[in-house]
Amino acid sequence: MAETQNDGELVHRARRGDESAFGVLVERYQRAAYAVAYSVTGRHEDAQDAAQESFLVALRRLEECRSPERFAGWLMTIVRNRARNLVRRESLREMEQVPMGASSSTPTPDRVTETRELRASLRKALAELPEMQREIVLLHDLEGWKHREIADRLGLPAGTVRSHLHFARKALREVLSASPQDADRRSGK
């Protein structure tokens, strides 16, 4: 039932200490929070820390969320600031890192290598994008948020979101096309 409730209701319940309501909010926005944090930090560990800490900060400051129905946008602002602070100050990690567990299906060595290479290329490509474009392309193409959702939640005009997305994709493709790994693959090396 809580899963179908809107953010406003969940925030009101979380303010009274309702763990299940807060849990739904975490589940609903953990991926987006991670994506936003990753777009700032570019590192898994930092993104994870920033995203997790942001949920705790948001919980402590729930009364400051003046429009509970716009919780997502408010949360993303916290995540962004937290991630920036993390990068800027290289603060010590307060939260225990979630260890990367073993996958249920064991990939083949070739597959592992390919995934690693792909990740490295993507990280490099993403790193060359402006932060806002990174954030938008991750929220849209990775998390599946719609233009309107991104615009509403980040407080941006829809046209700006579309524009950022367009340029982010274009830049991403250009960088990935020009990557040596990709060139090697194309030439059959």
Add this chain to the structure above:
Amino acid sequence: MSQLEKGLEGATDELGRDIEVAELLGSLSPSVEDPTYWMRFKAQVLRAASTELARRRMMADVTVADVLTSWARAIVPTAVLAAALAGMILLRAHTVPIAAPARVEELLVAGMEGETIPTTLSRTEAETQIAFAAERF
């Protein structure tokens, strides 16, 4: 054909969700290597938030109880005091005798000790001046 090549070939300039780009970016998700990652992420956040959630629950409980307690604190002693005062007033009202109205004669002799009220002469004696003059106080 690699994921990357597939992604690049399938990429379009459409601004709908680009499945290929999504797949490419999806490789950055921590859940690729660990399908239970998000479940554990949530559990870890909730574990870290348990103290704050408990504090909030307590505050919510205290708020209701606080209102009742504050009412009790303010109203009960006031009511007891008011009742005690009212009781005292009522008791006093019943025990204090009602002062009898003083008679005119008593008021006239008040403070005149040793002086007696002249005995009224008999009608026959009073009729004479001598008798009246012989009257002594």
